[in-house]
Amino acid sequence: AQSVTQLGSHVSVSEGALVLLRCNYSSSVPPYLFWYVQYPNQGLQLLLKYTTGATLVKGINGFEAEFKKSETSFHLTKPSAHMSDAAEYFCAVSGNTGRRALTFGSGTRLQVQP
Amino acid sequence: NAGVMQNPRHLVRRRGQEARLRCSPMKGHSHVYWYRQLPEEGLKFMVYLQKENIIDESGMPKERFSAEFPKEGPSILRIQQVVRGDSAAYFCASSTGQTNEKLFFGSGTQLSVL
Numbered sequence: 001a002q003s004v005t006q007l008g009s010h011v012s013v014s015e016g017a018l019v020l021l022r023c024n025y026s027s028s029v030p031p032y033l034f035w036y037v038q039y040p041n042q043g044l045q046l047l048l049k050y051t052t053g054a055t056l057v058k059g060i061n062g063f064e065a066e067f068k069k070s071e072t073s074f075h076l077t078k079p080s081a082h083m084s085d086a087a088e089y090f091c092a093v094s095g096n097t098g099r100r101a102l103t104f105g106s107g108t109r110l111q112v113q114p
Numbered sequence: 115n116a117g118v119m120q121n122p123r124h125l126v127r128r129r130g131q132e133a134r135l136r137c138s139p140m141k142g143h144s145h146v147y148w149y150r151q152l153p154e155e156g157l158k159f160m161v162y163l164q165k166e167n168i169i170d171e172s173g174m175p176k177e178r179f180s181a182e183f184p185k186e187g188p189s190i191l192r193i194q195q196v197v198r199g200d201s202a203a204y205f206c207a208s209s210t211g212q213t214n215e216k217l218f219f220g221s222g223t224q225l226s227v228l
Contacts, residue, residue: 102147
């Protein structure tokens with residue numbers, strides 16, 4: 001069984017400030033972890049994913065995330081927020097065997113203030 | 115190379131009517147996933163299909179919902195006798211089927227039940 005918890009349904013930062021979106025997961029098998037972004041009235045776009053290997057993963061648009069097994073976390077960060085980063089962000093997990101469907105967190109809406 | 119195409123973009127139905135949602139996967143993709151997104155919530159897995167086969171329907175409601183992915187043509191998510199609680203955004207994603215490969219999402223169908 002797998003689950004994802006995203007702490008903070010809404011996060012507001014100033015333009016240029018650090019972005020930190022939190023994600024904790026539980027999984028009975030080694031997890032594959034994903035961050036997706038959803039802009040209004042659009043589908044989800046993959047930002048980055050962790051499968052195996054290096055635990056610090058770099059994605060598109062300057063985002064990165066670090067897999068910390070001991071903390072069961074996969075937090076998403078970006079050093080400097082841009083207005084265009086305002087969107088809904090979803091963390092997701094799947095197992096490396098068996099069921100392939102993703103289990104999503106409830107999402108975090110990021111607001112960027114000028 | 116067109117992405118995942120979903121239609122209609124918006125669908126309005128009265129209680130008791132049937133809703134049919136269509137999803138054409140990306141070219142070369144033979145695996146389709148359906149997700150439902152309720153307001154202010156994350157995406158919930160519904161069903162995973164390959165051509166002519168349902169692989170995992172553990173997220174499908176037991177009644178009124180069905181899905182198919184025929185040899186030819188799009189995948190169809192069918193909801194019979196819709197109720198107001200079925201109002202949601204329904205997203206389709208596709209992949210080639212390799213384990214935990216990136217999923218490509220469509221823009222979704224917004225179903226409104228009056």
